[in-house]
Amino acid sequence: MNLSSFKDIVKNYKVVFFDSYGVLRNYKGIFAGVKEMFEYLDSQGIVSFLLTNDASRGPKELAAQFQEHGISSLTDDKIISSGMLAREYIQRKITGGTIVYLGTENSANYIKMNGVKTISIHDVDLDQNDDYQLLVLLDDEGYDWNRDLSKTVNLLRRYTMPIIVANCDTTYPLSKDKVAIATGGVANMLEPLVQKVFIRFGKPDSQMFSFAFNHIQQFGTINKHEILMVGDTLQTDILGGNKFGIDTCLVLSGNTLAKNVDVAITASGIIPNHLCESVIS
Amino acid sequence: MNLSSFKDIVKNYKVVFFDSYGVLRNYKGIFAGVKEMFEYLDSQGIVSFLLTNDASRGPKELAAQFQEHGISSLTDDKIISSGMLAREYIQRKITGGTIVYLGTENSANYIKMNGVKTISIHDVDLDQNDDYQLLVLLDDEGYDWNRDLSKTVNLLRRYTMPIIVANCDTTYPLSKDKVAIATGGVANMLEPLVQKVFIRFGKPDSQMFSFAFNHIQQFGTINKHEILMVGDTLQTDILGGNKFGIDTCLVLSGNTLAKNVDVAITASGIIPNHLCESVIS
Amino acid sequence: MNLSSFKDIVKNYKVVFFDSYGVLRNYKGIFAGVKEMFEYLDSQGIVSFLLTNDASRGPKELAAQFQEHGISSLTDDKIISSGMLAREYIQRKITGGTIVYLGTENSANYIKMNGVKTISIHDVDLDQNDDYQLLVLLDDEGYDWNRDLSKTVNLLRRYTMPIIVANCDTTYPLSKDKVAIATGGVANMLEPLVQKVFIRFGKPDSQMFSFAFNHIQQFGTINKHEILMVGDTLQTDILGGNKFGIDTCLVLSGNTLAKNVDVAITASGIIPNHLCESVIS
């Protein structure tokens, strides 16, 4: 596929969904030029949203990172995270009892609701039934894997409850050449051990895109052909956008390298509508 | 879980999504009492829709089967099939070239569009490039598996194109104790052989529910808590409904038997909101 | 990895296990120079065996193909096929009743035994119980996939019997750029549909190597470090040989291309002891 200039591509859309890591930033911080790119979009009346697989914090915290860098258009109402889908599920489905979570205390704040107790797997006492209504995997931190993953298996063998995974990414970047295992990787380990069906939220699942599509209608009526999904990963951003029926743009500033992009597209059969070096091209 | 009367359950909702096989009918035909059940729903102002994994014919043909039995409320605008999602995908994504399909000529009628050629895998000549834009699996009939499944593998090794599966069910019932392999089973065979990502439409995927949710808004504004999904299969109907955030009712007139239901729920971790013997209970 | 001359490598071993396709031959026939290579091995007192995933014919027929080309050292007692493992299994485990097979009549000849009936899936009458003792997948030809694969599913839903797969290769080459779906591909389709455990014979499974290792002891006591496995496929020949604890040599005349070999080894983590352009290098 041929490379295009991102500016040339984006001007044909009214709304842009941006993935975060590898598109707007990396482990070191926001890319140079991203602030100016958002100013250009604002000047053209193109509305930007962030679509991110993240359940470790709420939209306010996610937005704060961008506002610190002077990117004023990504306010918290422009952030759509997989954690928000998990939160909506919990609000619709759980009305009492106890939710067990794997994650930090901070990640649990966002799923707290009146009348529902939350407890970390770390603090669960298996021998004391506590009206368990749900297990939710929020974050890879905040519990002792050696001890608490086996405890999770035993909890799910003893009690029947739905299990939801609020971020299905399996790894996240720590530095140029180091990754850490993410919540989705933990979920993939536990699922065959307990032989239950885990409900996963986040890209490439179409529910993420459907949630975003409904969310943006508050900013004016938008049709699918007016939206562009911009991402660095074929298997999540581009596959999800393609399946949902919106146009997709692959950028080469993250997971997919310029030297591999043609092979990656051919090998996977996942074909973006557009290809750009980066969002500042 | 305790059994409830379907009438007692359904009266608390404004909209009902019905699965077809095992809920309203089986291989012999429509269940006795189903006509009267729909008349009851009509009298209560409850609007009914059919949500079915089927891409072998269009909504008009699917509706005709019910109208023949005097069920007048399931008109073609009340039918939502996985084939409709495939059609919408094609309309949004394909604007020219050739679509290759696995299925009968009849199944292909529904995906035909101006300016796009369709050809059965049966008639494809591998040595003649034909600007292939898409492969779509519509039906398990209409081609010679011995010859044309290998041909499909070779087509996908030679040309890069998206592959969509318009019905992800793996089997369908032929009689009381016989099944046939369905399109989803064929897709599961081909996918590892070509090592490409197949895009699947149909329950339990949330896009089916999202499509339905948007579709029904033309009949009046409906919220998620006003909808009941009724199905006989935990892994498709109930899982999909649960994930999408609507209430679910499992009926014991099809795939899930009364004697196994408690074990099935515990083993899978998929928990319906309600349990009924059948829709005429 | 650096390329070596096959002659330099092979002289350090007493026994060589050869894969067939991509090593000694391709779809067009035996490679030029293979006859002379075998004559060299004979002259050095190195004993050659063929290790092949094939259950479509017996060792006599497999040997005949080589003898026609003047390769006299690959006599039928030097042929070890996955079909022979299936045959041994049947001889040990089945003493009466009926064996159902998927394959040609010719493929079934080799598994016939006194006192045991064999019937093609094509001829099975599902409504007539016939003391079924085993289902065996022998070949991809000899039955109507459209009709008989669904019949196989129904047979296995109705009767409990072990299921064995006598060749786990998923495709085989038809020409330079065409493949056909092989028995292993058919097995991978059926297994999830019937949710039974299929018993697979053939490389990379260590039973194939163990069978071969025991078989060759009749030609003199051989230790593992005296054997070289030569193959063109990392995932079967090299992985299987490595796991069994014998030395392995990857040749670049078949499935693995010279330009991809370093990436293929790094990506898979399957590391051969030696790398040669071909067996005539």
Next chain:
Amino acid sequence: MNLSSFKDIVKNYKVVFFDSYGVLRNYKGIFAGVKEMFEYLDSQGIVSFLLTNDASRGPKELAAQFQEHGISSLTDDKIISSGMLAREYIQRKITGGTIVYLGTENSANYIKMNGVKTISIHDVDLDQNDDYQLLVLLDDEGYDWNRDLSKTVNLLRRYTMPIIVANCDTTYPLSKDKVAIATGGVANMLEPLVQKVFIRFGKPDSQMFSFAFNHIQQFGTINKHEILMVGDTLQTDILGGNKFGIDTCLVLSGNTLAKNVDVAITASGIIPNHLCESVIS
């Protein structure tokens, strides 16, 4: 299937392969009557072996547990563990450099060899290349999962080496109703994250049975039909024995419960030759 007396079954064989957990012992210790059962086998000239998926200690330590309870026939030369296969692999394949292990220091003792360095993943410094030749998963203890599993992923992304799993069990029992995640569960989590092929040792893989079969020949020539595999798990003990072509006996004192056994056999298609309540029946 009908229950038989173990004494009636076993007297027809010359050699018995016993699984350990659920057959001879549970989390509380050796079952009452097992000592007398072994004395009966000794008196009949039937030779017993232990076949166990364990790589956390060597055969001497495994044998000691039985000898403490007065079971004198299970000497260390009668113990066959998956760790022994891993050790044999390492001895055949690794002649220098460094082996990285996941496990306790004690588990690593058994794989130590002259001229080869061993280092726990806990102590690996990713930024210092150390001529890594192999990664081996020995035990679920001895390292910090939160930190060291991500470190393992990064190690395998940076360096190419074979990866072996010396025990493919995914859980082990801690008490009547608690399990812990075992090495095989850790391996199943890591494998998709690094997309390399892990080499697994242990039941049901036939290499375990092949290794045992060769090992026992030092006690006299034994044919396959003279061996009985006794286990409590269809998917490992019985499947592995069946595939290897030896007779199998399922006991109901462990993983498979009497009330479920018929369903378990039908559902899996794994059929033992004999069924006994326990080894003391």
